[in-house]
Amino acid sequence: xxxxxxxxxxxxxxxxxxxxxxxxxxxxxxxxxxxxxxxxxxxxxxxxxxxxxxxxxxxxxxxxxxxxxxxxxxxxxxxxxxx
Amino acid sequence: xxxxxxxxxxxxxxxxxxxxxxxxxxxxxxxxxxxxxxxxxxxxxxxxxxxxxxxxxxxxxxxxxxxxxxxxxxxxxxxxxxx
Numbered sequence: 001x002x003x004x005x006x007x008x009x010x011x012x013x014x015x016x017x018x019x020x021x022x023x024x025x026x027x028x029x030x031x032x033x034x035x036x037x038x039x040x041x042x043x044x045x046x047x048x049x050x051x052x053x054x055x056x057x058x059x060x061x062x063x064x065x066x067x068x069x070x071x072x073x074x075x076x077x078x079x080x081x082x083x
Numbered sequence: 084x085x086x087x088x089x090x091x092x093x094x095x096x097x098x099x100x101x102x103x104x105x106x107x108x109x110x111x112x113x114x115x116x117x118x119x120x121x122x123x124x125x126x127x128x129x130x131x132x133x134x135x136x137x138x139x140x141x142x143x144x145x146x147x148x149x150x151x152x153x154x155x156x157x158x159x160x161x162x163x164x165x166x
Contacts, residue, residue: 027121038110
């Protein structure tokens with residue numbers, strides 16, 4: 001399985017969400033550290049597909065092409081581990 | 084200003100997101116404890132307006148009529164305090 005911690009850095013998540021997912025670049029971005037994996041996975045997929053399109057989703061949509069479904073799942077599991 | 088902690092219980096947030104916002108009823112619901120207030124406020128408004136309509140947003144849309152903008156802000160500030 002893909003390494004979530006490695007993907008978090010390589011796929012640029014770290015740039016906006018912070019090294020540990022708990023200090024985003026802007027207050028209008030979410031804290032994602034410790035988020036439920038099932039929720040985080042669905043949100044990433046919905047932002048990628050455009051089903052979720054509100055607020056700052058457009059910023060995420062610029063990078064979501066970098067990850068496939070398997071990598072999204074690995075990232076979600078990694079985020080949940082950050083508690 | 085409205086009391087966020089009181090609203091959290093009275094407006095039924097507690098029913099799905101748990102007493103402290105960190106143990107939602109379903110894994111597909113988000114953990115909201117400690118979320119950035121600016122982010123949480125915007126999401127609540129977007130779910131209420133329908134701008135955010137993905138995933139489990141429909142569950143939230145059933146209750147968002149219970150809160151106005153001032154109460155949403157108080158709830159968001161309360162959530163951020165839960166760290």
